[in-house]
Amino acid sequence: MRGPDFTLTAGPTMASDRVRAALGGPVLFDYDPVFLERFRSLEAKIADLLHTEQDVVLMQGEAVLGLEAVARALTAPGTKWLNLVSGVYAMWFGDWLRSFGAEVVTHEVGFDEAIDPADVDRILAEHGDIERVALVHSETPSGIENPLREIGPIAHRHGALMVADVVSAFGGCEVRVDDWKVDLCVAGPQKCLAGPPGMSIVVVGPRAWKAMEANPSAPRGSFMSLLDWKARWVDTDKSAFLYTPSVSDVNGVDAAVDEVIETGGIEASIARHELAGRATRAGVKAMGLELWARDERYAANCVTAVRCPEGVGTAQVLAHVRERYGVMLSKGYGPLAEKLFRLGHMGPAARSFYPLVAVTALGRGLADLGVKVDVGAGAEAVAQVISEGAAEAATA
């Protein structure tokens, strides 16, 4: 089978030319002075993009590794967490916490809804002794964005550590770590940054470090140990890695970050993703399909989830679209696998008419399989929103 012509998925998504050139660049020795300097400067550039002065730790392994490392580092038997669940990843994070012995207070809403900050405030007040609050900022499996901006300060006011999964938020929507009182977050380079899927970006503030150090259950002497990174790298002159970093992944992420910086900065990146999401949603609705998110105000910028119409299966539709049109889209994930499609608009795919290709591929594919869809209206709506948005951006 041929490779795809378009990869418009929920990630890994298509990488830009610049990122790919960097991935294919020379593989340097990790202690080569050029590589050491690149690694250190990448940390600093990422901190800037996330508006933080906290420590940035670049772990090898996609974000699932970083999230597990964080869950372990901050959990001792009995540690009391508030886990805010509006999607699959939050649900699974809770499973980890429980398996590590935490006492978990779960606040769950429908996976097509966002968390309401008022509920968080209320629950924290009711309990009074919650130590950590966990939130997934942007739930990639269902395209839902949660109000970290408001929840972070609430957690802080109640004396709890704010722990956020900003994996697919980074680059696609605003993430202001310090302003929002986030004590620890995990970002991923393979979503809106469109870097390669091999790195966990972990931002750790002083309160989080302190909590880990006080935790006898936190991993030590392990690939997964944040404390080892602190001892060996962060607290020294940053010249000894914990293990060999993936040189080509670092090169790729460095290029992705530079590309964001040099093409308008993080604000322009966020604006592109916001527009791509808006255009995609307009197209989906105009085609006569139903968005997964109950309210567009919390539909994510990185990916648009679309309810699967009756009469077809998600796997069937994806396979058809991939085979006939060379377009790779995503279905749902975990318990949502059969319920929705996901049109990714991250990184390069948030630009130009990529959303048009995604919307038309889904619409035309459904039509091929007998679903009544207005492809023309969908395409027209996408193009119109992009036109208006690009015009605004140009005059801004």
Add this chain to the structure above:
Amino acid sequence: MRGPDFTLTAGPTMASDRVRAALGGPVLFDYDPVFLERFRSLEAKIADLLHTEQDVVLMQGEAVLGLEAVARALTAPGTKWLNLVSGVYAMWFGDWLRSFGAEVVTHEVGFDEAIDPADVDRILAEHGDIERVALVHSETPSGIENPLREIGPIAHRHGALMVADVVSAFGGCEVRVDDWKVDLCVAGPQKCLAGPPGMSIVVVGPRAWKAMEANPSAPRGSFMSLLDWKARWVDTDKSAFLYTPSVSDVNGVDAAVDEVIETGGIEASIARHELAGRATRAGVKAMGLELWARDERYAANCVTAVRCPEGVGTAQVLAHVRERYGVMLSKGYGPLAEKLFRLGHMGPAARSFYPLVAVTALGRGLADLGVKVDVGAGAEAVAQVISEGAAEAATA
């Protein structure tokens, strides 16, 4: 300014990933045994794709060089040519012939029409002494395809050499050099093959070689000399180049050719371009725009020319589309510059929904500038033709 997101032009067009990887491959010494073998096998593979057992000469320099070399090699003062003109390139070819002293009989039709073989037969009969017939198979500047299949045998029957410009035909529509009695043709790798624009592919048959050898005006001792290539390379053991070939261009063209061979062969490549052309034309018409070709039966497979509506200028529209949408399209060329747009669907751009992007970008761009265009209808039509065509291809 940022690079484009989509290059959907009349060429150079976007290169495939495989071609780009080859272009970026190691630059070998031209007499390295691996390079020599690659060069020789490339000649053979190209001959196969063009259905010929004649000699293939790979000159360095885009097809304009090869065309000039041919015009010079086959023209002495007084040589009598029939020049069949249905477009800009044929017109310019005639200028060369005259400047080299030929006696040129010109048969010209509107640049939005194709040559009628019956006219060729009649003119050749009327004159009786025409030595060479020149035809542009596919006029890239206006998207018109001429019936080389029928004209070649007519020229042959009248004892004239058939000389064809198949630059943008190669890979996009059928070219059967030997069956069609073509004595000499020039193909380009940078159009439907989507290779780099740095090579002239010249196919020379025995009658054409003989005519050159008999021509005292044919270039000798020159970068442009086909006879030098014959003496130094073709007639020997193919181990001495006339000059240093462009190693990276050869690598790129070799990859482009391999890609055609390994993804269904030349017939599948032609079918893709035919479908892309059909889908594009359907979209253009459904949007309410007018095709340049008076009759779709001779609309080219490589590029679709669209008449520029009143009230806008081609340069203005292209610049707007490039700036707002990151999509690069072409306008007309030479005397047609202000009259038409060209949507390229060559190489990778003939696949998947690239034609949708081209049609929508043009339509939406025109709409932005005040032209009444039905973008939705256009997009719908493109998608539908692609769907039907892909379905047929899959069952074929």
Add this chain to the structure above:
Amino acid sequence: MRGPDFTLTAGPTMASDRVRAALGGPVLFDYDPVFLERFRSLEAKIADLLHTEQDVVLMQGEAVLGLEAVARALTAPGTKWLNLVSGVYAMWFGDWLRSFGAEVVTHEVGFDEAIDPADVDRILAEHGDIERVALVHSETPSGIENPLREIGPIAHRHGALMVADVVSAFGGCEVRVDDWKVDLCVAGPQKCLAGPPGMSIVVVGPRAWKAMEANPSAPRGSFMSLLDWKARWVDTDKSAFLYTPSVSDVNGVDAAVDEVIETGGIEASIARHELAGRATRAGVKAMGLELWARDERYAANCVTAVRCPEGVGTAQVLAHVRERYGVMLSKGYGPLAEKLFRLGHMGPAARSFYPLVAVTALGRGLADLGVKVDVGAGAEAVAQVISEGAAEAATA
């Protein structure tokens, strides 16, 4: 500072052009059918290269991750290990085992010596109840190769699981997993295969799976869980990943493996590394420097360790060589950091005159810093061994 001209280190080492092109290839969605097929076929190809029919698990994260995962999976409090220590990695593996609660019997030799199989036999007999034997086949930090071929069957005979670190052995010296009765081993693609440093290749046989399943302490529900990989991927139809694999790393390793297969196979790869090691050692000795290995019979094929002469420091020498000559070499690692240099000859660096560059760079660099070295004699010796070895290989 400029990037290096030559990376001749103990790894990451320079990647080949083919590997780099693959690393820079399109980033596919991990559930794209083309990627799924590539992932599965890569497992099969690696199994072939390692001469095994056991299961191959490709974990994301350099080999340290795989080794930790293995140590955890096979250790419950009280599990009795024999840890065979002839170098740094084995020493650290023991630290893990103890921290996970194992009862560790340590047999340690000098870090410039290899393990004697007779000792293993004796110790296993003495104890009678040792459950697992751990051996580092090729100690990269000191360039020592241990006789896994003989120790594997001994462990097997005594009823213990044979667990081997073949990270830097894979591709550079013979590894016959099934013939040698290895129950579990971890290989790395970033050493002699010269792939990118982002993957742990874990080969697990039925006895090892059984031991893990019986181990309540084995990681489950974790990035590090081999049992999760078994449940989710190995025992199913291999269509659900445990987490997103690093697409570009997989592409890179796939290319590295194909390159080995298509350039003479694994035997030719081993022969190249063997010759490169022999040539390097001849050069080192001829220059008047001292090899680290007490006996060349157990000097590793992947890297040559050289004792640091008196009067200079390893870091000083490396920095000088890197700065003046653009050549990156390695020093020792961990407790050996100040004691030795390492000249890498892995992957592309095992070919042609790369060993000459490494030897001359070290020799000339030492001479610059006042050490008495016969650079010419060293270079001559390297070239002569390569000449003889290449001549033999050609006639073989």
Add this chain to the structure above:
Amino acid sequence: MRGPDFTLTAGPTMASDRVRAALGGPVLFDYDPVFLERFRSLEAKIADLLHTEQDVVLMQGEAVLGLEAVARALTAPGTKWLNLVSGVYAMWFGDWLRSFGAEVVTHEVGFDEAIDPADVDRILAEHGDIERVALVHSETPSGIENPLREIGPIAHRHGALMVADVVSAFGGCEVRVDDWKVDLCVAGPQKCLAGPPGMSIVVVGPRAWKAMEANPSAPRGSFMSLLDWKARWVDTDKSAFLYTPSVSDVNGVDAAVDEVIETGGIEASIARHELAGRATRAGVKAMGLELWARDERYAANCVTAVRCPEGVGTAQVLAHVRERYGVMLSKGYGPLAEKLFRLGHMGPAARSFYPLVAVTALGRGLADLGVKVDVGAGAEAVAQVISEGAAEAATA
């Protein structure tokens, strides 16, 4: 057969990583605003490197094309040239001049010698009416450098146009077009710049333009026409190409030029080539082989020519070295093919220990074939010169 491990030839030579990444970059439409801007800025950067304010014309086709275009543009029947011949290229340039009807005064020295400026002065004075003087600055086929610096002003003083082939001089030795009163020169990007071999860089001053315009025989309406470039590109707003430029070649040359600029500038580039030449010559002599140049003072910086010892043939030696060691070297060219070897040290190959590889490969290869060569002494000499030169460069 495998590709080479080292390409250390007289060109095409190995391209740098940066150049290769650029060659493999996106193929843009030639009228894309980004490409247009790149093309124009490349002209300006090249002018800077050549210390000129004259016009730079970037023709598609390796330097042979540019040289022929120049010879034609400046020759009418009877035009009187002084052709200064110290090598193969100058000899062939004279053949062109004669075939175009020039009256050619030839001053020829041995091909292992350089032109003496005093002779030029004398001959110009004797004749009094010589219109153009032709000199090859650096004769790649024999590694001889001529004193353009002194000859240019002499020609100027005598009222003749100074026409120089600086193809392999550019980037490797000083070329000051304006200071040296050069009216027209042709440079190549595929030699010391290590760009791809697909472009002729022609620098034309006002006197040369005037001479062309006054020449009715100068090509017009041709791929080879400098006057067409002037009319269509140079004298306008530089927005209309004469023909489609090779986009990937332009990308590659642009990267090569940027690399020179950003790694110390043209002076540092020249110094690297000078040192590489010096080191190579020291090695050749120490091995007991004989340099081709009678006097090292005029040995070229780009390539070192070595006399072929008795008893072996150049083709035999090259094939052996390529096969056994994976190292590609060059033999002589044209009438010198059997007389000498050429070790290239251009671009990346002028750095680090590449000269060591070239010298050792030749020496060891000759030794394999029975020639008495002191490989060790040669390697030692190369390394020592590089060490001293690099030390000086660092303190400069």
